[in-house]
Amino acid sequence: MREVFRGPSGVPERKQNLPQLYRFCFLMLGDSRKAQEVFHATLREAAVRAARGELPSEPFWLFRDARWRCLDVTKSDLQPEWVEMEERDVATKAESQIQRLDPMQLAIWISAAPDPQRTALALFYLDEFDYREILEIAELKLSELSRFLAKGRRQLQAWLDSKFPQAGNV
């Protein structure tokens, strides 16, 4: 399997970091079981391709593949009702509010966002890719990515404020 995660030069690809791939699936789906299913399906596909010697040469193909699988899975799920989410400016107290969250809550929040904002947020907060790489994987323009991230921050801040109204005021 190691061969799957090596670049053409035989050097393991940092960008094909498997724990981060799982986290990406988790953030996209907000559900550990579904994230595992997609993660395993992606790696099985990679293993089969590796055995046939047909591994794609593009650097982020595992993440791209996993992304489409995640979107496919959520397509068949119940869709959240569209509501205009409240937005607030990012506050100084946000850091302490976020520290009170657990990863599952964050994943559920991100996975509820519409795509491609969901992909943008998941990829950005993995802290694995620079913005140009995110643009490539999510097939976005800089202005779009910027808008999704800015909006995501403001929406998350509003949600944090509603969830922890007293945090940071102590």
Added chain:
Amino acid sequence: MKLLSSMRRQRSLLNCAPISARQLADRPMRSAISRADDSAEFVDQQNFDRAVAQLVSLISIPAESAEWFSEKDLVPVRKRTWRNMVRNPAVLAISIAVVVIAGVFVFNFVSHLNDFPGSATARKLLGVAASTRPVMLDPVNAEAGTLSDLFFMKHGLEHYDVPEQFADFGTIGCRVFEDDESRRIAQIWLSEKRMQLFLFPAERDSKSGAVLRFPGWRYVHQEGWTGAVTEHSGVCFMAAVRGSDKDLEPYLSQPKE
């Protein structure tokens, strides 16, 4: 208009500003960040992003998924066979280069096996023989053996004697010239098989100045020409013909009576 667009792009870049410094490779991004570094809004954004990224890094990996990160090969890695190695273009190219270099070394080694003092000069003179035309020589109709006196009397060349095996052959012409190292060379053209004879100073030891002698006849080859060289009294004699050793052997076998 341009300023507005530039400001909008900077705003876009700042919204995508990297969370950790290791992603900070892009120059426009670095420039946008350096301009916004002091703004409270940007500091809040960075703290916000860092806190979220920190939370994401806490997402634990289930044991079944972590198995994929093990060192175990779930898909057997194809073993490298000799055949595959040999078919690798890089290996193939290196092998060919090594063979060619080895070939050159062997060729040089073999061709220098029969080297003797003066063989380099002899080869050069074979080149001269190939390019010489009869008109370049002074016409002389005599026996080759008699030209020793001419070389001594006219050019002051001592011991430029034609060996007795070639002394009786008639000549068409002769000349004395200097080679690129200012050594004086005597060249004689025979009517016999259009053979050419050369007399030139034997090689000397660079320190002691002593003549480097060698016994008997030695062959040299160059551009289809063959020379038979011998040394006597500090002077080398070479008989040159277009052909092979066999063409010269009959002349060298025995001194004429």
